[in-house]
Amino acid sequence: MTATNARTTPDNATQESQTMTTETADTTPSMPQPSRRLLKIRFDYQPTTPAIEALTPEKAHRALDRARSDYLDKRERLKQASGELARLQKTVSAAEAQERQAGKSWRRAFLEGAGQQGREVRDQQKQAGQWRIEAEQKREMIELLTPQVEWLKLHTQLAREEFQRRLRAAQEVTTHHTLLAEAEKLFDGLESGAFRASLSGLFSRISDDLCNDVSYMLQYGLDVSSQPGEGIFTHLNDREGFAVRHEIRKRQYAALGELVWHLLPKTATEQPTALQGIAPLDCEANGKEWGSSLARRRRMKELEETMEYVPGKTQQ
Incomplete structure (x- = not known):
């Protein structure tokens, strides 16, 4: 395994992300539409939002679908890279332990043989050297991959925040339109x-x-x-x-x-699948890791300056 193999390849991540997107993202749900007359009313006790003012349910759901797809794609790439980084770190720890054990074994055999460099000593020395080389190679890979994982984590966090904004907007617009339409339908059929x-x-x-x-x-x-x-x-x-x-x-x-x-019935109702949130993965950031937007941009630039390969930017 060479150092260049530490790059995150997008093929598998993209395929898995597309599968997740297909499973979780519904098309825009059909819903009754309130009359234009009702939509134009300025209610005194129904708080409005920029999303309700600017979007139709169809536009809100299309934007949500795009944001969900982008978020799932980015976090799948992060998951793959984070898993590889964790595997490399475990490999380094194991190689270092094996190197220490082999070193201890050849020194003991050397002393027990009164300084004779027998086959056991040479074999253990060879193994210690091989484990040392293995650990060095993996540490180099970790050094290459670590900034890329943080870069992916930062991009995933930005995508998640955009998804959450679009989700909230779609929820606001959908519930507003549905409430008006259902109330209008209820009273239209009333004696x-x-x-x-x-x-x-x-x-x-x-x-x-x-x-x-x-x-x-x-x-x-x-x-x-x-x-x-x-x-x-x-x-x-x-x-x-x-x-x-x-x-x-x-x-x-x-x-x-x-x-x-x-x-109203007091039974609990769930949001439609298309309007439900997505729990973050363990490998994702907590949202407060980099501070302000300015600090995020600064950190992004710092990471890209240290990365030999920047996904989507480095020319092949």
């Missing part, structure tokens, strides 16, 4: 006349309840012991009236959300 009338009655009770709340209205210096209901607005200025109406609307939303929450 909505009776429901709307009942909901209107609930909202009126909530409004009266707040307007007749003695402790709440004390902040405005009003006595509502006579239970005036919404008639209290005639005693509020514009700013105060706006604040009370805003609080009423919040409580109405909360009441509707509470009803939906109690009607």
Whole structure:
């Protein structure tokens, strides 16, 4: 085995990565689409994100598939190189132990033979030399491979972070669109006349309840012991009236959300396979190994300056 054999060859890693990608990456899942009218609504209590603002589910899933494939490919190359480095390190340790044992054996045989350089002495000396050469060769390979493994580890970490960003974006966009579409479908099929009338009655009770709340209205210096209901607005200025109406609307939303929450099944549901994360391998970095983005770029440059072969950059 020569020192140049320590390079990581991509063929097997690429094949395995492609297999993993095929197994884990689904095509964009089909999902009901909300109406444009619903998508244009600016909800007060549904946090939005840049992904929800900019992406459709299809675009989010295509970007996720690319990021997943890139991450799996890079980490498979890292796995292969890390495994080879560990094997070389074990080989060096074993060769050093064998060299020490052979050295001890020939010295003992030499002394027991009163200085005679018999066959046993020569054989043990030869073995010690062979083990020493083996250890030196493997140490040279380790020296060549170590910066490449760190380089692959750094690239894998960057790919993993991109995958996690794309995964989070796809989850946000998918859940947002699915929630709107399913809610719209639910209410489209609802006997909505009776429901709307009942909901209107609930909202009126909530409004009266707040307007007749003695402790709440004390902040405005009003006595509502006579239970005036919404008639209290005639005693509020514009700013105060706006604040009370805003609080009423919040409580109405909360009441509707509470009803939906109690009607929802409480069984746990899993994310679709395409939206599930991927556990890191033991050979991957912990994410804090190099610090800031600037420190990462600096370390990448340092590694490439020491590497005889940079994957994807060194000309054959």
